[in-house]
Amino acid sequence: MSSQVADKSVVTTLVVLISALVLLAAVLFMVAALMGVVGNIAPDDGSRKQAAVLERIKPVARVSFTVPKPAASTELKLSGQEIYNKVCAGCHAAGVMGAPKVGAKDQWEPRFAQGMDTLVNHSVAGIRAMPPKGGNPSLTEANIKDAVVYMLGETGIKTDAAPPPAATAPPAATAPPSK
Helix, strand or coil: CHHHHHHHHHHHHHHHHHHHHHHHHHHHHHHHHHHHHHHCCCCCCCHHHHHHHHHHHCCCCCCCCCCCCCCCHHHHHCCHHHHHHHHHHHHHCCCHHHCCCCCCHHHHHHHHHCCHHHHHHHHHHCECCECHHHHCCCCCHHHHHHHHHHHHHHHCCCCCCCCCCCCCCCCCCCCCCCC
């Protein structure tokens, strides 16, 4: 019996030893494979850090001294009311920074007394806190005039800025009166 126990003990020890060696070989193989993968990574040259820094400090906007091109022709076909709603109402509805409020006749009458051309010129070129063309460079002088006429009309000031009558043909030549 002792011989059987000794044989079992030797076999058990041998199985444990072989299992340990196989496990060790598997671990060493995995470490070698991992080192091969890690060895293929390019060394960090700082470009990723530099790109991240440049992204963090990039300017929010750019200053341009060129005159922007007018927007598509759809902008030019707007009515005075549409232009007022899109551009002018931001200041003229609430009287921001001294802008005459639409509906405040006492604010508009002295300005209108200077003449419609002066009002339109001030609107196109900008005056005091008002930027040229209300801040929308794609508007034409005709667009601005339509918006001014709309604001004056909403205030109750009558303008004679109605579109000019259609051109009529010159009167037909008549025969001179006979003597």
